[in-house]
Amino acid sequence: METIIVKADQRLDRIDKYLADLLQDSRSTIQVMIKEEYILVNDEVVKTNYKVKEGDVITIEPMEEEEIDVTPENLPLEIVYQDDDVIVVNKSDDMVVHPGAGNYSGTMVNALLYHIPDFKAIKGEIRPGIVHRIDKETSGLLMVAKTPKALEHLSKQLQEKTVTRTYVALVDGVIPHNLGRIDAPIGRDPKNRQKMAVVEHGKPAVTNFNVVQRFAAHTLIECHLETGRTHQIRVHMNYINFPIVGDPKYGLRKTDTTHGQFLHAKTLGFIHPVTNEYMEFTSELPEYFTAFLEELE
Numbered sequence: 001m002e003t004i005i006v007k008a009d010q011r012l013d014r015i016d017k018y019l020a021d022l023l024q025d026s027r028s029t030i031q032v033m034i035k036e037e038y039i040l041v042n043d044e045v046v047k048t049n050y051k052v053k054e055g056d057v058i059t060i061e062p063m064e065e066e067e068i069d070v071t072p073e074n075l076p077l078e079i080v081y082q083d084d085d086v087i088v089v090n091k092s093d094d095m096v097v098h099p100g101a102g103n104y105s106g107t108m109v110n111a112l113l114y115h116i117p118d119f120k121a122i123k124g125e126i127r128p129g130i131v132h133r134i135d136k137e138t139s140g141l142l143m144v145a146k147t148p149k150a151l152e153h154l155s156k157q158l159q160e161k162t163v164t165r166t167y168v169a170l171v172d173g174v175i176p177h178n179l180g181r182i183d184a185p186i187g188r189d190p191k192n193r194q195k196m197a198v199v200e201h202g203k204p205a206v207t208n209f210n211v212v213q214r215f216a217a218h219t220l221i222e223c224h225l226e227t228g229r230t231h232q233i234r235v236h237m238n239y240i241n242f243p244i245v246g247d248p249k250y251g252l253r254k255t256d257t258t259h260g261q262f263l264h265a266k267t268l269g270f271i272h273p274v275t276n277e278y279m280e281f282t283s284e285l286p287e288y289f290t291a292f293l294e295e296l297e
Contacts, residue, residue, distance in 0.1 A: 006056040015041065016048045019058070033060070036230065037188045037203075044201050045187055061193070072114035079115065080281055085150040085274050086143060087116065090283045093139040093260055112144065135231065137248070137260020140167070141268040141283050153273030158228055164269030167223040167233055168212070168285060170262035170293070171242040172251070175211055175219040182207045182236040186229040195249060196231045198239045205229045207236045215296040218245060222266075233263060262289055 004022070011018070016034060020027040031048045033039045038061040041050060052058070081088040091108060134142055145151035157163050187202030189195040206226035213220040219242065223233050231250070237243055238250040245251070247261035269280035285293075 001062070002060040004058040004060070006052045006054055006058065008054045012052050012054070014048070015039070015046060015050045015052050015058070018052050019060075038062070045203055071110060073110040074114050075111035077108065077111040077115050080141065080283070081279075082116065082146075085146055086154070086272065087112070087146060088141060088143055088268065088281050090141055091134060091139060091265075093137055093286060093288075116146075134265050135234075135261075135263075137246075138263045138265065139283075139286050139289075140265025141281055142265065143268060143270060145273070147273075150273040154270060157270055161226055162271070164267060164280060165225045165228070165265065166267035167225070168264045168266045168289075169209075169221050169223055169233060169237065170245045170289075171219050171221060171237055172217070172245055173219065173242045174214050174217065175221065175242055178211050180209045180240070182209075182240060184236060184239055186232060186235055196229070196235050198235060203227070203229055205232050205236065207233055213293075218296055220293065234261060262292065264289060 004019075006012070006018075011021075013021075016027050016030045019025070019030045019039070023030070030039070034046065034048050037045055040046070040059050040061075041052070041056050043057075043059070076092070078090040078092075079087060080090050089108060089112075134140060143154060145154050154163075183204075183206045184198040185200070185202035186196050186205040187199040189197035190199065204227060208224045208226065209221045211219055211221055225232065229235075234244050234247055234250045238247070243251045244261040244263050247263075251261070264285055265283070266285070267280065267282050269278060271278055
């Protein structure tokens, strides 16, 4: 871990610009590190527009991933929609979104580079056009930008919480109430940096859910996100003691499943970055998900 103490004779700028100039690193990489809490100021999470002050102690944790060359690969990929600016992909439950430590190939980005001739990776970037992510074991819809303008526009919609995102999840336990709202801040688990947790000084996180169906020992729910923190639904449902079935990281008990957690990004809606028209897409549950529900019935 690297520690930087801000001095009076330094230019007191936004933290992303301050560190990009100081470390000779790309501003986009610094922004990702800030958002994913690898960079803290005075042991607290800050936003990318935080203005540094004299005496601030900035700690930088090395990122888990490396900058690598992203190569096109002929992998199965379900493209729900695409035009000159945006792509909507229905991701399978066994595909990582972008290359990183331990996953240098076989990712959605590798597949996009092969299937979309005009989808170009930015040199040195491992997340070209990726507006948001869903976990490897989570299936469903996500949007990808094909131009810098689209990336900026869609990212702003996420920040302003205007993107429609509905997930379907199967949880352990029978939830007694029909509606729920979980408002609990999420940050990196101080005991395990590979996990997220509900922590006092985390970023605001809100998950709303409604019960779709109850089984003998499980509940099928729909989740509506107001924020988009890493592992948000998984962390929040575990926090209220109804963890996602098959979740290898946050589950309270192991479930014999070969498909990771039963979590599916069903609905995705956003304003098109060029036409300004609202677009909404829906994805049906994967076969393994529906088959497991039939077994529970």
